[in-house]
Amino acid sequence: MRPQLLTWDVKGTLLRVRHSVGELYSSEAKLHGVRLDAKTLDRSYPAAFQMQDKLFPNYGQGQGLTSQQWWMDVVKKTFCLCGVRDEQVLSPLAESLYRQFCSAGNWEVFDDVKETLTHCKKLGINMAVISNFDRRLKHILANCNLQQYFQFVLTSEDVGIAKPDQRIFNAALELARVEPKQAVHIGDDVWMDYLAARAIGMESYLICRGQEEPSGAKGLLPKAHILHSLQQLCGLIK
Structure with missing residues (x-):
């Protein structure tokens, strides 16, 4: 053949991915003054992802979203499900995690x-x-x-x-x-x-x-x- x-x-x-989503999110959150257990975030992430994908399939193509906005919303939803809802914390946290996923270290x-x-x-x-x-x-x-x-x-x-x-x-x-x-x-x-x-x-x-x-x-x-x-x-x- x-x-x-x-x-x-x-x-x-x-x-x-080298580490679980929860581990990555938890580690970055600490730098923004938020302490959440990785396992808690691992449990919230699938629901946040599925919610976003159902509302805006394929990164919101044709619905006015960029993929960066799409992923940042997933991050925010994940933390919101864990009780973190402060937009002044969530926006820079989500933006940082979006950039990090390009790194070979992840x-x-x-x-x-x-x-x-x-x-x-x-x-x-x-x-x-x-x-x-x-x-x-x-x-x-x-x-x-x-x-x-x-x-x-x-x-x-x-x-x-x-x-x-x-x-x-x-x-x-x-x-x-x-x-x-x-x-x-x-x-x-x-x-x-x-x-x-x-x-x-x-x-x-x-x-x-x-x-x-x-x-x-x-x-x-x-x-x-x-x-x-x-x-x-x-x-x-x-």
Whole structure:
């Protein structure tokens, strides 16, 4: 198997957040005079995120929000659910956390990533990113020394469409000028990555580190399409 284009999801596939959201929020909050337990913030964050995403899907695209405003509102909602409602505290706190997420110090590159990307690059395979992330992703990849591997980076904010919508995959194929059958997608989500890519005729694999099969995936994909390490991909792409 030698594809002409290899597309990658990022969060959970190439990178992971080094600390929990609660730990990051709690640490920054202390600098602004607010003391909250990380576990308390970890419990509040999912509800705040889901509330914001339901009201303003895909970072409020078409609803007058910027992704920065969107994320700052998530931060504020998280703290509000914990009883912190002082706007004079929340605004600078939210802005600081938004900037911090671009820092390489907040992200960890999985151990199997650089070897695999280098292998594919040496074979002359064009690579790109397809991610439900905002425009900060390009800076994050650059700060983590991964940007140089990719021909282009497509975020859902850039395209205005989020996975699993087929149009974001089609946009990548059009940019690379390849047919679906000439492309392979790698990601960690059964619905957003594996099945969404296959729905338009791409080959795809699911990265599933540390577990035999992801929950809810039984019967949806053959075991041969589950990668427990990206190094397995090196054996498939020769």
